[in-house]
Amino acid sequence: MKIILASFHKNGTKSMNEAFQTLGYSVYDWFEHFWYHGNDWIRILEVGGTVEDFRRMYKDIDVVVDSPTLLFWEQILEAFPDAKKAPKNQLLVFDLKDGWAPLCEFLGKEIPDKPFPFNNKSASLFSDAIKHHPIMRRMIKETIFSMGTLTILGIYCGYKIWKKI
Known part of the structure; x- marks a missing residue:
């Protein structure tokens, strides 16, 4: 330090x-x-x-x-x-x-x-951080990946439920 x-x-x-x-x-x-x-x-x-x-x-x-x-x-x-x-x-x-x-x-x-x-x-802290800060950029990428995975899983489960009806 x-x-x-x-x-x-x-x-x-x-x-x-x-x-x-x-x-x-x-x-x-x-x-x-x-x-x-x-x-x-x-x-x-x-x-x-x-x-x-x-x-x-x-x-x-x-x-x-x-x-x-x-x-x-x-x-x-x-x-x-x-x-x-x-x-x-x-x-x-x-x-x-x-x-x-x-x-x-x-x-x-x-x-x-x-x-x-x-x-x-x-x-402008948050807009600057979203554009430039490596931790914030990683968090955004992980959020997008998680949301994409959940969306695909939701579509798949919805399809399986719809097929059974």
């Missing part, structure tokens, strides 16, 4: 997610949190989590953003004390309008040769 983005929704988390990915980081956003660690998060939200839980869950991930980690950033920080976040010497207060320069300087990265991302404008 290198970076903990402790920010509320609609404060640039989707833009920062893409920015971190552009800089070469592996990022877990709310899709990934619940896809890969859904049962862990249900338990943590109900009874709490331990430093060991967060170490195990995020040992191979560079960045966490958005829910539910924003609620547990202090515990995640305990598990990964070298991550960039708070206290003050590790904190970046960042305005998306400032673009790549302050973020890259803070992280010690080269400024990418592309515009800074501004995602989820006008609450």
Whole structure:
């Protein structure tokens, strides 16, 4: 864990997610949190989590953003004390309008040769996710396959029932 983005929704988390990915980081956003660690998060939200839980869950991930980690950033920080976040010497207060320069300087990265991302404008999260996010695309494919299978099964059963009448 290198970076903990402790920010509320609609404060640039989707833009920062893409920015971190552009800089070469592996990022877990709310899709990934619940896809890969859904049962862990249900338990943590109900009874709490331990430093060991967060170490195990995020040992191979560079960045966490958005829910539910924003609620547990202090515990995640305990598990990964070298991550960039708070206290003050590790904190970046960042305005998306400032673009790549302050973020890259803070992280010690080269400024990418592309515009800074501004995602989820006008609450386009779901339409963007359907088009681009691999977990959402997989879910859609699985849903289409399941619905197709159920439709074929329904037609077959209906045919068998009709033949008996």
